[in-house]
Amino acid sequence: MGAGPAGIYAADLLDKSTAEVSVDLFERLPAPFGLIRYGVAPDHPRIKGIVTALHKVLDKPNIRLLGNIDYGTDIKLDELRQFYDAVIFATGAMSDRALDIPGIDLPGSYGAADFVSWYDGHPDVPRTWPLEARGVAVLGVGNVALDVARILAKTADELLPTDIPANVYEGLKASPVTDVHVFGRRGPAQAKFTPMELRELDHSPNVEVIVNPEDIEFDEGSVAALRASKQIDMVVKTLQEWAIRDQGDRPKRLHLHFFHSPAEILGGDRVTGLRTERTELTGDGNVRGTGEFHDWDVQAVYRAVGYLSSPLPEIPFDNRTGTVPNRAGRVLDIDEAQMPGVYVTGWIKRGPVGLIGHTKGDAAETVECLLADAESLTPPKQDDILGFLEERGVPYTTWDGWARLDAHERALGEPHGRARVKVVAREEMVRVSRD
Structure with missing residues (x-):
């Protein structure tokens, strides 16, 4: 099954x-x-x-x-x-793992898996997504978190050559987002994304990737992790290079924050901010809270803390x-x-x-x-x-039905110079597959 x-x-x-x-x-x-x-x-x-x-x-x-x-x-x-x-x-x-912090159920607080299903044209989710925020927070430092951050930060026209459906293109094109903040509870050496996924963030001509030099910090456990894993070492070197470079003038900004643990999603009727607690390394690669809190001006929060x-x-x-x-x-x-x-x-x-x-x-x-x-x-x-x-x-x-659907999606994309345009509606997928 x-x-x-x-x-x-x-x-x-x-x-x-x-x-x-x-x-x-x-x-x-x-x-x-x-x-x-x-x-x-x-x-x-x-x-x-x-x-x-x-x-x-x-x-x-x-x-x-x-x-x-x-x-x-x-x-x-x-x-x-x-x-x-x-x-x-x-x-x-395909579901999102829960995150138990105050405000998690406010309108404007979303699961990353739901957003992924929307932009990938899953037939069982709504066709629209409320992209109304100028500032967005993404909680988590895995590959899914970077995917969500990158899709939110890129322009819709950058994604047009892909297989995104028309409703996704129109939704992203109307998005007013200017700043996307990605938060990790621990440090750069504990990040879970892969080097290739990380470097792809910097490929967009419209997105400036920003790393705070104060977040480049290591303890004995972090150094041991760097020595033990070439992948972790590559991730950290990329982050170090971004932390010391001069900031450019690309129109959108993607901020990578480390040592910030989500404490509360702020707002009354909907999300108006995110409160994080600054953390510090404990020597073994783990962290503890410092009691120092920061409030971030965001109007949407996406949790990318794991699938379920x-x-x-x-x-x-x-x-x-x-x-x-x-x-x-x-x-x-x-x-x-x-x-x-x-x-x-x-x-x-x-x-x-x-x-x-x-x-x-x-x-x-x-x-x-x-x-x-x-x-x-x-x-x-x-x-x-x-x-x-x-x-x-x-x-x-059937498999023959997939061949028909595949050919249909490719034909939809051909007039626009695209490899395919994904069909979203289940009824249409079934009709094309069974015709």
């Missing part, structure tokens, strides 16, 4: 195994590729190139895509067991970790006994950490367990899943 990278990698490994297998990839959305299509910023064509490799997997004759099917509504676990020896859940994480998976019907769920309880991918029931024939992989298995490529290791472990269990699995009693879906009236989409 799930035709994003995690599910597709698992299908590929099953197909490459010595076992005789056929794999059906169920997807809730009408189109495949999950996070690649609906979680990666539109100005990341390099990352979206992963689709080429995933495309080759879905082209395989023993792997079949069945899209626009909602697990728990269109088909249930007991019904899946009638058609398959085993079920792997690879449903990812959603519970699945009939499947145990650990709300604390946001994962399905499992042992090496084998799903465990409330008594910690293995649920026969039920497995997980990807973020629903281990939590929303790591890059897309890390899901390959998850998939390998899960598939290895599934194959080891093969002789004990209950054989399916039915084989006509398409007949079942048609009888139930489910307007499912």
